Amino acid sequence: MTTDTLNIREMCDAFEVTPRTLRFYEAKELLFPIREGQKRLFTKRDRARLKLILRGKRFGFSLEEIRQLLDLYHMEDGQVAQLSKTYEMSRVHLADMEAQKAELDEAISELKQQMAWGKAKLAELAEGNSVAA
Amino acid sequence: MTTDTLNIREMCDAFEVTPRTLRFYEAKELLFPIREGQKRLFTKRDRARLKLILRGKRFGFSLEEIRQLLDLYHMEDGQVAQLSKTYEMSRVHLADMEAQKAELDEAISELKQQMAWGKAKLAELAEGNSVAA
DNA sequence: AGCAAAGCTGACGTTAGGGTAAACGGAACG
DNA sequence: CGTTCCGTTTACCCTAACGTCAGCTTTGCT
Numbered sequence: 001m002t003t004d005t006l007n008i009r010e011m012c013d014a015f016e017v018t019p020r021t022l023r024f025y026e027a028k029e030l031l032f033p034i035r036e037g038q039k040r041l042f043t044k045r046d047r048a049r050l051k052l053i054l055r056g057k058r059f060g061f062s063l064e065e066i067r068q069l070l071d072l073y074h075m076e077d078g079q080v081a082q083l084s085k086t087y088e089m090s091r092v093h094l095a096d097m098e099a100q101k102a103e104l105d106e107a108i109s110e111l112k113q114q115m116a117w118g119k120a121k122l123a124e125l126a127e128g129n130s131v132a133a
Numbered sequence: 134m135t136t137d138t139l140n141i142r143e144m145c146d147a148f149e150v151t152p153r154t155l156r157f158y159e160a161k162e163l164l165f166p167i168r169e170g171q172k173r174l175f176t177k178r179d180r181a182r183l184k185l186i187l188r189g190k191r192f193g194f195s196l197e198e199i200r201q202l203l204d205l206y207h208m209e210d211g212q213v214a215q216l217s218k219t220y221e222m223s224r225v226h227l228a229d230m231e232a233q234k235a236e237l238d239e240a241i242s243e244l245k246q247q248m249a250w251g252k253a254k255l256a257e258l259a260e261g262n263s264v265a266a
Numbered sequence: 267a268g269c270a271a272a273g274c275t276g277a278c279g280t281t282a283g284g285g286t287a288a289a290c291g292g293a294a295c296g
Numbered sequence: 297c298g299t300t301c302c303g304t305t306t307a308c309c310c311t312a313a314c315g316t317c318a319g320c321t322t323t324g325c326t
Contacts, residue, residue, distance in 0.1 A: 058240045087251045107191045118220045
């Protein structure tokens with residue numbers, strides 16, 4: 001193994017996030033990089049956590065919710081409690097996401113209609129011009 | 134007609150928004166209610182604009198974009214320029230929304246998988262307990 | 267020694283409002 | 297006429313998840 005820890009730049013490149021994001025996550029106690037002098041060094045644990053964080057974000061969890069889940073996860077006992085809490089929260093988010101999807105679908109088809117109308121109107125105006133010309 | 138203008142409460146009820154929202158939109162120069170004393174009176178024009186604003190929001194336009202479109206709309210000349218600009222912006226947002234939809238669909242199915250895994254794991258742990266008992 | 271790159275902290279900006287305070291105006295009531 | 301209450305007004309701070317900027321070390325290279 002080369003170093004087993006990543007500096008902030010390497011961490012950013014590995015996960016496609018900005019340094020600001022990593023510092024922010026540290027401030028929010030989602031990551032706990034060790035310090036060498038004042039520089040941050042991200043461990044395997046941080047990498048595992050960040051992976052879960054980014055997945056949680058895709059699922060629409062807030063950072064605060066993610067922090068709670070990670071904390072639960074960290075205390076390895078009580079797996080049942082942790083798993084069922086995660087499951088419960090997931091159910092809520094799934095419902096949320098499906099509602100969002102429905103809204104989005106509706107907005108998309110409405111926008112398409114509007115665009116069709118706009119296109120027709122533009123054609124009409126163009127024709128008017130050419131007739132007048 | 135009763136008054137032809139609505140006070141803030143009536144306006145809120147008509148569009149399901151809060152007073153705060155209407156004041157905010159006025160501050161952002163999206164609405165221009167007239168003042169009777171210091172109270173706001175929303176005209177037919179404000180109602181038309183608010184309708185467009187809310188529609189724009191559903192389509193994922195930012196308030197700033199909406200303001201620009203409304204301004205274009207306001208100068209009634211150059212309909213072609215206005216329409217085609219709106220059309221162009223709409224295309225961008227449509228692409229955006231379809232990308233969002235794709236991401237959302239993927240996240241939903243991924244979350245469903247995770248939940249299935251979690252459910253199985255929970256069942257397994259429960260069984261372990263009952264076996265051990 | 268000098269300088270640039272990389273990293274750090276700290277603070278303010280952003281979006282679309284929410285929440286709350288303090289003050290003001292007008293209508294109803296006694 | 298005074299009071300009370302309701303609706304509204306201005307005004308300020310708060311939120312999430314960072315972006316951005318200024319200014320300071322630290323480190324490496326020449």
